[in-house]
């Protein structure tokens with residue numbers, strides 16, 4: 113039997129399967145998806161079996177055997193392997209990179225060396241060195257690392273022993289983490305005879321009696337440590353009972369449950385509102401039909417999308433299938449998790465990056481071992497290893513965080529559609545502000561009947577219970593300035609906050625973080641602190657008083673005088689949110705403010721802590737960045753204020769207006785969701801910009817119409833697709849050279865395909881190559897960066913053209929060569 117293995121050596125030359133012999137004893141265990149250790153280039157590396165074959169492509173006698181099998185259940189299934197091929201093709205990355213992205217990082221093993229005493233080495237206690245005795249004591253084999261640690265002076269002897277063949281060396285893959293096991297005590301199986309034995313225990317062994325009596329009355333096994341603490345006894349007492357055969361102590365696999373000890377109040381399905389019911393029925397029909405179908409659920413904020421998700425999932429589970437729910441990392445708040453745990457209890461596995469590696473691994477195992485039926489998580493939860501997937505929900509589908517920024521640069525939305533096809537599952541993309549890509553795809557297909565290849569649009573234009581959308585006031589900050597107000601709060605926002613304080617209601621304040629970053633500036637000469645390795649300003653961290661670069665991690669102390677003009681008028685601007693907080697305290701003495709930004713939410717569980725506090729009305733204002741804009745549902749929030757709406761409008765990104773509109777609409781949606789009516793105040797310097805005026809009127813359609821006009825004119829998505837190619841090198845001429853070469857190759861291929869050239873944007877099929885130009889951050893980590901952009905439309909294999917051109921320019925063997933990275937459908941263009 114031959115196994116085709118993809119080795120975990122991500123490079124272009126190794127991006128193909130290698131054949132290995134399956135040793136007889138592993139034949140029954142190895143299957144496609146198995147994780148194995150294989151000899152490769154003189155070491156042992158991890159790999160995935162992607163196929164089993166009878167015959168090898170090469171001379172079979174030359175094949176090496178698989179060294180080891182790493183898990184008893186293969187972590188990947190054939191459908192995930194197929195998905196991996198698709199990702200590697202579509203997003204231009206090695207297959208191993210795509211496969212690695214699908215499994216928890218705990219399973220990214222690394223090789224470890226072991227040394228063993230050779231079979232024919234007889235024991236010679238008199239003359240054997242200590243280290244040899246040590247290996248014998250350990251059962252004949254030890255980790256090389258532990259031998260090195262214990263006998264640092266023996267290196268020469270050990271090496272000699274290996275050369276002579278007295279010791280053999282073996283490599284194996286070790287996982288970063290393993291299953292956590294704890295000693296657990298089991299109650300006596302036969303309680304009657306245990307009662308008898310109890311009477312036979314002598315009175316002086318009172319502790320033993322107490323433990324046994326306790327265990328007889330115990331229904332479930334109990335962790336040894338807990339037992340010892342409960343009865344304040346020692347393990348020798350329990351061991352004594354074990355020796356008498358009265359109790360059993362065994363190692364039991366433990367799940368590191370991040371939500372352990374948390375009681376989630378069970379919720380029942382709510383009777384659906386009419387709008388919800390219509391949407392639900394369509395999704396349920398698709399689930400019943402078991403055919404893959406994509407829906408775009410366009411529901412305004414507070415329209416009750418989550419309840420529709422919950423009931424659709426319930427229907428899916430009743431059909432014996434499983435469901436995945438993706439939510440943006442930032443809104444994967446306890447409030448959100450609670451809603452799913454509250455409905456489906458233990459059947460929910462939660463996967464997000466704030467869990468430790470071990471916790472994430474255990475949640476993943478719950479899915480793998482069929483103990484969980486619903487996975488709620490961020491982007492990578494799309495790979496949850498379910499076998500019969502029925503439903504995939506992507507909440508806030510417009511969020512750019514669904515696109516992974518490092519390789520594999522996949523978009524979870526596109527992967528979801530592909531996975532759903534494999535399983536005959538339904539996909540529900542939900543948003544109050546759908547991305548233009550999804551919306552145009554859905555708008556072209558009718559909501560009922562056969563939706564063909566696109567998505568079916570499911571509108572929910574009204575809030576639950578007919579509650580009105582909150583009125584939005586736009587404040588022109590230029591007018592405020594002309595009127596003599598130079599503060600960061602306009603008069604209407606100041607009045608609004610004051611009123612809320614008087615009434616004991618709550619406010620949410622959003623600071624659009626981008627552009628408001630923290631920096632150091634000299635007031636005398638205008639000097640700003642720059643990273644010496646990247647062409648970008650350093651960020652000031654007030655807590656630690658250091659200047660840090662967000663791209664390369666460079667850190668330095670903050671200067672007390674200007675390095676450029678030696679003036680002492682150098683100012684450190686704290687984070688925008690810190691400044692707002694200070695201002696609030698000045699204006700409203702005694703005001704209780706919760707500030708949520710990167711600085712206050714790094715600690716584990718801090719999100720939860722702040723939101724719980726706010727929910728308990730222990731604060732008047734929740735102030736924060738993007739993270740306060742999404743998903744929150746608090747009944748006493750009656751005012752939402754946006755401090756500066758336009759900081760994101762002028763970014764060099766064709767999606768700037770779309771992102772601004774989405775953010776404003778989302779945050780406005782936090783107000784007046786329950787009994788109390790809400791109000792929204794947006795401060796801006798661009799009051800007539802359509803992204804702001806349409807957000808004011810909650811008018812998604814008007815925004816889309818205007819924005820699509822611009823996109824069509826400039827030939828940007830959704831009117832075409834993009835591939836961004838970034839080249840980098842430490843030497844500027846090298847990057848420029850490689851960039852020119854790459855662009856020339858791309859243009860040549862495009863011409864050959866007969867489709868190159870400007871002015872073709874009107875056609876149904878075109879491909880255009882832009883650049884090379886310097887990236888908008890021209891240098892990161894001492895590497896200069898240039899980029900080319902490929903725009904294309906229609907039935908063109910642009911990815912194929914790019915792949916070939918990149919392969920021709922890049923020399924992967926040459927580590928010092930120009931690095932080229934390809935981003936298909938980029939979300940961030942920097």
Ligand SMILES: Nc1ncnc2c1ncn2[C@@H]1O[C@H](COP(=O)(O)OP(=O)(O)OP(=O)(O)O)[C@@H](O)[C@H]1O
Nearest residue numbers: 382383384385413414415416417418419576743781
């Ligand atoms: N059928 C229903 N009957 C009564 N209340 C409901 C119903 N459906 C939802 N709700 C309530 O309405 C409120 C808003 O619902 P939900 O949070 O699901 O809206 P949403 O569309 O997800 O909003 P957003 O996009 O703003 O997060 C919640 O408090 C929810 O409990």
Ligand SMILES: [Zn+2]
Nearest residue numbers: 643646661664
């Ligand atoms: Zn830097």
Ligand SMILES: [Zn+2]
Nearest residue numbers: 634637674677
């Ligand atoms: Zn200066």
